[in-house]
Amino acid sequence: MKIREDFLPLNRPSIGELEIEGVTACLRSKWITTGALCKRFEEEFQTLTGARYAVSVCSATAGMHLALMSLGINPGDEILTPSLTFASTVNMIVLLGARPVFVDVHYDTLNLNADDIEARITSKTRAIIPVHFAGAPADMEPILDVADRRRLTVIEDAAHAIGTRYRGTHAGGFGRIAIFSFHPLKNVTTGEGGMITHNDDLLEKKLRLLRFHGIERDAWKRYGKRGNPEYDIAEPGYKYNLTDIQAALGIAQLSRLSEFNRRRGELVKLYREGLGDTEGLDLPGDPSYPHDHACHLFVVKIVAMERKRFMERLSEYNIGYGLHFPACHLLKYVRNRFGVTRLPETERAAGRIMSLPLFPDMSDDDVAYVCAAVRAILKRGRGGGSA
Numbered sequence: 482m483k484i485r486e487d488f489l490p491l492n493r494p495s496i497g498e499l500e501i502e503g504v505t506a507c508l509r510s511k512w513i514t515t516g517a518l519c520k521r522f523e524e525e526f527q528t529l530t531g532a533r534y535a536v537s538v539c540s541a542t543a544g545m546h547l548a549l550m551s552l553g554i555n556p557g558d559e560i561l562t563p564s565l566t567f568a569s570t571v572n573m574i575v576l577l578g579a580r581p582v583f584v585d586v587h588y589d590t591l592n593l594n595a596d597d598i599e600a601r602i603t604s605k606t607r608a609i610i611p612v613h614f615a616g617a618p619a620d621m622e623p624i625l626d627v628a629d630r631r632r633l634t635v636i637e638d639a640a641h642a643i644g645t646r647y648r649g650t651h652a653g654g655f656g657r658i659a660i661f662s663f664h665p666l667k668n669v670t671t672g673e674g675g676m677i678t679h680n681d682d683l684l685e686k687k688l689r690l691l692r693f694h695g696i697e698r699d700a701w702k703r704y705g706k707r708g709n710p711e712y713d714i715a716e717p718g719y720k721y722n723l724t725d726i727q728a729a730l731g732i733a734q735l736s737r738l739s740e741f742n743r744r745r746g747e748l749v750k751l752y753r754e755g756l757g758d759t760e761g762l763d764l765p766g767d768p769s770y771p772h773d774h775a776c777h778l779f780v781v782k783i784v785a786m787e788r789k790r791f792m793e794r795l796s797e798y799n800i801g802y803g804l805h806f807p808a809c810h811l812l813k814y815v816r817n818r819f820g821v822t823r824l825p826e827t828e829r830a831a832g833r834i835m836s837l838p839l840f841p842d843m844s845d846d847d848v849a850y851v852c853a854a855v856r857a858i859l860k861r862g863r864g865g866g867s868a
């Protein structure tokens with residue numbers, strides 16, 4: 482097949498006139514840090530998720546840090562998490578002196594296996610962090626059930642889950658804590674950014690203090706008309722606020738969420754049609770429970786040949802790809818500090834997974850091209866002729 486001349490990346494954010502106008506208007510307003518646009522973005526997130534509170538932050542990683550801090554996670558505490566997650570979660574747990582305890586996933590969906598939770602709970606376990614992997618919701622009912630019985634806090638990692646619904650409830654809307662990401666790869670971007678959603682009055686106070694130096698009020702209230710620039714600090718906090726420039730981008734993006742996710746769904750359907758009967762490739766499984774998939778990533782598993790070689794061949798076809806994720810329990814510092822946990826399904830998937838290009842501005846022809854390349858590479862990898 483003919484190799485395309487331009488590079489098809491894993492992702493390219495869809496930035497149109499609406500986003501450019503929104504950001505420009507913010508710049509013209511001369512209020513560019515946390516202010517009215519962040520507040521509006523937070524309110525729109527409350528509406529989307531059904532959560533009582535939404536707190537904007539500079540990244541989902543910062544959101545996870547604040548969530549763990551505000552829960553009072555102490556050195557020695559244990560936090561349950563899948564190993565197939567972004568390393569930021571494990572980094573935050575470890576930097577707080579706590580211990581990540583890994584739970585296995587289902588090979589097909591790569592979502593947490595709720596049946597593997599209970600055996601990993603000890604007297605030190607404080608929280609569990611299910612990931613809505615690639616935009617498919619984790620099976621929340623059994624997870625919430627075991628969490629309630631064993632008094633564990635649930636922090637949903639909803640970084641992939643803007644538009645994800647589980648049995649009609651949007652990610653972040655289960656009355657627990659959730660974190661979202663607006664990194665450029667995500668379904669909605671603010672350049673960099675994140676959101677915490679939750680329903681708890683006390684937590685709300687703690688999160689907002691920790692987000693901004695431990696200072697009681699936001700900058701726009703301190704520096705606005707009749708604002709009082711004095712402050713006191715009862716407990717130190719971080720500098721994790723989002724800016725209005727970022728929120729302006731986020732508001733425009735959020736208004737296009739259904740357009741984005743509809744297109745993502747169409748592209749995934751095309752991938753499934755184009756790759757459905759390909760030998761040597763496992764397609765992502767769809768959860769059997771009722772859900773809306775945000776189609777954030779399209780993660781396939783390369784079974785018939787070495788993944789590294791497959792990726793090299795994709796590059797030769799001018800196709801980008803991603804790896805979501807290198808298994809965290811196998812990261813050097815995690816192995817050195819905590820030893821290796823046996824996670825059979827995670828390990829079966831970990832060496833095979835890779836993410837194919839998926840973003841709303843991709844054309845049908847782009848997907849057809851990737852499918853043809855994948856088929857050709859695998860055919861040749863299995864010794865079935867030239868690609």
Ligand SMILES: Cc1ncc(COP(=O)(O)O)c(C=O)c1O
Binds near residue numbers: 662
């Ligand atoms: C599952 C998951 N959790 C957390 C994060 C961290 O998000 P951020 O880059 O906004 O800190 C990511 C980002 O890629 C992610 O994929």
